[in-house]
Amino acid sequence: MKIAIVGTGFVADYYMTTLPNHPQLVLGGVYDRDPLRLKQFADYYKVATYPDFEAVLADGEVGIVVNLTTPENHYSLSKQALEAGKHVYCEKPLAMRYEEAAELVAIAERQDLVLASAPAIALSAAHRLVDTTLGSIGKPRLVYAEMEDGPVFRANWQEWRSVSGARWPGLHEFEVGCTLEHAGYALSWLVSLFGAVESLSALSALTFPNKGPGTETTTMAPDFSVGCLMFRSGVIARLTCGLAAPRDRSLTILGDKGSLIVGDLWDHHSPVYLETAAEGRTLRTKLAEQLEAHLQRFLSGKPLPGRKLAYERSARLVKLPAYPSQIDFAGGIAAQAGAIEKGMPLFSSGKVALHITELALALNNAGSLPQPYRLQSTF
Template sequence: MKIAIIGTGFVADYYMTTLANHPQLVLGGVYDRDLARLKQFADYYKVATYPDFETILADNEVNIVVNLTTPENHYLLSKQALEAGKHVYCEKPLAMRYEEAAELVALAERLDLILASAPANALSDAHKLVAKSLDDIGKPRLVYAQMEDGPVFRANWQQWRSGSGARWPGLHEFEVGCTLEHAGYALSWLVSLFGPVESLIAFSALTFPEKGLGTGAITMAPDFSVGCLQFRSGVVARLTCGLAAPRDRSLIVLGDKGTLTVGDLWDHRSAVYLETAAKGRSLRTKLADLMEVRLKRFLPWKPPPGRKLAYDRSAKPAKLPAYPSQIDFAGGIAAQAAAIEQGKPLFSSGKVALHITELALALNNAVSLPQPYKMQSTF
């Protein structure tokens, strides 16, 4: 299936790295309005370029337009691609406003096209392992999800470059906000495991307005958010996103009969631990608890509870970007292509993509929304 990429910035390198995992996807070419950046990218990866976006839309062989532009451009460019009869895979969020995202989903449905949204980490081997193991912990009751990326504004982010030489768009990331950039990685897991959210109570704030050289001239989005999500299934989840606390992208699912712990939602094969009430605590956990009693103080690090679950090692490992972004980014496009070819629905598209977008917007914009926030979308 032939695809075309618009936007050759920092994240596009992640897609190019993982495209090798999916030989059924044929890259027809790429386009970026920054012609210098476009040439740099095309020379590095030795791929064809399009002279403009309109040429992509006119290419009858292109089935999927992959929209990797900046978030404020997602709505208009995705809309144009859909109107041209193209399926669209869009980086998160679908749009910066719920009404625009809902319009895109309705347009895709009306034209019988698939509009899918990143992220693709809910297609990971780790997610499959957790989904298969949920029955072992009984009915899930409570979930703790962390999406903390550490104090990146204190790092030397101005010098960060992708493999092909693109600058990390730090100023723009601070403008858009860590919640719109990162919450989807947790939300995609949560809604695929536990279904739609009915309501949430959220809080967001700009806690560190000074983020270094050049940031004083921009209007920054919240750099911290926390939300308590009430799922229709009865599950309650707490999700935090931030750019200051130590890096933590873990997920803990607590059920009637045990606990599942995922080390890193950005890791395709993250360590996953299972602890059940029937088998009791592991020896490591017991020793750590005993040490705390003996030392009469809390240990800042303890082993995850339970036993580490095993992956199938016979499968060929996926080619992934370097740590910390060990996600098969192109896997979402491959799943979309398979759905198109088979004429089957794609879970991460349409109403689900809209639901995740609405959740991210509700978390990011919590300060200006009534609380509790009642979800408009469902699936």
């Protein structure tokens, strides 16, 4: 499957790093509206370039257009690509408005095309491990999902560069907001494991309006959100997103017969711990609890409960970006290409992509929406 990448900013390097994991994908070329950035990227990776977006759409050999542009451009460029007969893989969110995202899904269905959305995080080895182990904890009841990225605005983010030299777009990230940028990582896991959401009750707010030099005149989006999601399956999940609290991207699933804990949703090979009522508490957990009782205080650094699950050796044979984004970004495009070639449905496309987009928008825009918010989309 020949693909073309549109947008060669910071995130594009993550896709290029993981593209070798999927030799069935052939990169036809790249395009960016910034000619200097385009040249820098193409020179670094030794790849062909397109003179403009129209040239991308005119390339009859390109099957999938990979839309890695800024969020406010996702809708218009994806729409043009779909109307030109191209399958589209789009970075999150699909669009900045629900109506626009729904229109894209409708165009794709009408054109018999596959519209898929990042992130590819639900294709990770950690997700497969949890999915195959989920039955061990009985019926899932309650889930805690954390998507806290730490106090990024207090770091020296102005100096951050990708491997090919792209600046981290800090100001723009603050304008879009951490929820639209990051909630999709947790939502992809939650929706793939527990199905569609019926309603959510959420709060979002701008808690730190001053994010340092250079941000004084920037219109900031909410930098914190928390939502309680009610799934049709009966599962209840709490999801938090933020840019101030200490970094925490964990997932805790509590069931009738035990619990599963994923240490880091951004880690393809994240540590996963299983604790069941039948097996009882592990020795190290018992010792930690005894030490707490002896000291009469809570130990924040105690080990996670349960036994650490092992991965198959083959799951390790994947090239990943450096910490903290150890995700197989190109894996989503590969899954899309495979589904297209086999004529099979792709879970992360169409109505599911729309559902995740609506959830992220509802969390981000909670202040202007009725609560609880009832989802328009489902699958």
